[in-house]
Amino acid sequence: MKKHILLPLFFLISFVSFCQVKTIKYSQKNNIPYYSEAVRGGDDYIKERCVLDVYYPTNIQDYPTIVWFHGGGLTSYHKEIPETLKEQGVAVIGVNYRLYPKVKAPKYIDDAAAAVAWVFKNIEDFGGDASKIIIAGHSAGGYLASMVGLDKSYLQKHDIDANDIAGLVPFSGHCITHFTVRKERGIEGEQPIIDNLAPLYHVRPDAPPLLLITGDRELELLGRYEENAYMYRMMKVAGHKDTRLLELDGYDHGMVYPALPLLLKEVERICGQ
Numbered sequence: 001m002k003k004h005i006l007l008p009l010f011f012l013i014s015f016v017s018f019c020q021v022k023t024i025k026y027s028q029k030n031n032i033p034y035y036s037e038a039v040r041g042g043d044d045y046i047k048e049r050c051v052l053d054v055y056y057p058t059n060i061q062d063y064p065t066i067v068w069f070h071g072g073g074l075t076s077y078h079k080e081i082p083e084t085l086k087e088q089g090v091a092v093i094g095v096n097y098r099l100y101p102k103v104k105a106p107k108y109i110d111d112a113a114a115a116v117a118w119v120f121k122n123i124e125d126f127g128g129d130a131s132k133i134i135i136a137g138h139s140a141g142g143y144l145a146s147m148v149g150l151d152k153s154y155l156q157k158h159d160i161d162a163n164d165i166a167g168l169v170p171f172s173g174h175c176i177t178h179f180t181v182r183k184e185r186g187i188e189g190e191q192p193i194i195d196n197l198a199p200l201y202h203v204r205p206d207a208p209p210l211l212l213i214t215g216d217r218e219l220e221l222l223g224r225y226e227e228n229a230y231m232y233r234m235m236k237v238a239g240h241k242d243t244r245l246l247e248l249d250g251y252d253h254g255m256v257y258p259a260l261p262l263l264l265k266e267v268e269r270i271c272g273q
Helices: 002-020 044-049 107-126 140-150 179-184 224-238 256-271
Strands: 026-033 051-057 063-069 091-095 128-138 167-171 210-215 243-248
Touching: 051 063, 051 107, 063 107, 063 140, 063 256, 091 107, 107 128, 107 140, 128 140, 128 256, 140 167, 167 256, 210 224, 210 256, 224 243, 243 256
Parallel strands: 063 091, 063 128, 128 167, 167 210, 210 243
Antiparallel strands: 026 051, 051 091
């Protein structure tokens, strides 16, 4: 008798639980300008490059947002929404920025900061939470993420405090001055420079949480792991309490897709998502 009573009860509980699980729906808006009309003016290159795509949940509120900067040495490639980051309960914003040689430093950093400022000022209109913005990117994109998050002057131009960024997750980003910036100055790529265009120049104890991810030190680009290891050490020396370094054994500089789940895990750690 008890078995006949418990079996329908089990199915009833399972059905109720299933109905309570909310399927998250998503939408995407493309090529949104992140500079004002006054800044864009008659500059066709700004109009072409200074746009972003917003992939976002449509039926939940207060979700985290990942701002994603593409790689390409500051000279090539385009904005993207990595597939691994889709349907994860977060918004993902893919950003284009101007490229060398059409512009030189720090124009592409200015663009990155303008895009981040746009997100701070607009993500709540999409349903997101401006206190849960994570800045990430690969290679040149990682460099831009670090520069915007560590050198507070770029976001200050837009009345945004870089310390309000929830977290920084550069993938295999330069921590010294970027090799393209050095090329602009006629300096060889093997000659390391640390100046105000290097994330390492801006180590500080009050920066947002910083997760540095690189490929295998023996497979990475010139010294890329060691740059990040030095950044890790100097942030610790400066008194920063939340800097971590992950090395992906067996992966070279193209380590994006094995690292993306680590980015999502970091979003969960920081935002409780």
